[in-house]
Amino acid sequence: MTNIIWLKGGACSGNTMSFLNAEQPSVIELVTDFGIRILYHPSIGLEIGEQVNEILNDALDERVPLHIFVFEGTVIQGAQGTGNMNYYAGRPMKDWVADLAQVAEYVVAIGDCAAWGGIIAVPPNPTESTGMQFHKGQIGGYLGEDFRSKSGFPIINIPGCPAHPDWMTQILVAIATGRMDEVLLDDHHRPKTFFTDFVQTGCPNVNSFYKKVEGSFGQRGGCLFYEVGCRGPMTHASCNRILWNRTSSKTRANHPCLGCTEPDFPHHDLKKGSVFKTMKYLGFLPKEVPAGESKLLYYFKTGMNKVLTQNKPLDPSK
């Protein structure tokens, strides 16, 4: 049996909703096929009041082993560092987080808010929210750079707004089946298997991207990078490889990728004019270029591509 306790801080519960939609494996299969026992989850558990305290204290006192502590949402430290803005089961949630993280074999931060603060930590951040081990792109967060759970792993971040359900269940299965030695983390503690490629990998608009053919919301045959701010070329996630609902993704439905798996999400802190819009220099050069490209070279290449392909109609089969 692999015991899990799942708690939530400053969260909209979107990651729980996503988790319940997992298909490979599903949440039911986690329990029936992989021996996962959810000791407590605030949305799906039946326990209330004292019963919750008992479960949490049994884990803290190590009467019941805690193999995985999952946290969703920000760690709320307000007001003035007391954590009183998020009081839970008789004490600030941040204190439960600190203590449970010490006794758990693995600690998993689900979604952007738990990983690095997400939307809730955007300035002025009145709840003094932060992520478990990062604040935006900066390592540290609530538990500090040096935190390691009993297994020796740092916080395992599965970001997204929300995270893809199968990213969550597959990591839980890796833990439950003793395969964590195969799970490599990147610099932001994300499992490389899901967060090495870019969202653009597998996007049907790539042909238009290279030919610099502009697209728009819901319109087939163009790329969303040039006008409506698609972040597919600089966002690490497998959304076009492991499809959502096994069917589609944002960019497949011609909706720009918002870059929700990166620590700086929401990018530009939601400043006016920065959402669904490509930020530009001189009115036509994108301020942010695909990851790994030098700006100068990128501008030169796309300019050449545009000239060379300008009079050729797009062949959607290529």
Ligand code: SF4
């Ligand atoms: S729509 Fe987005 S992900 Fe797809 S090719 Fe264009 S920039 Fe890349």
Ligand code: SF4
């Ligand atoms: S396509 Fe982009 S914004 Fe949408 S879920 Fe994937 S990473 Fe997040």
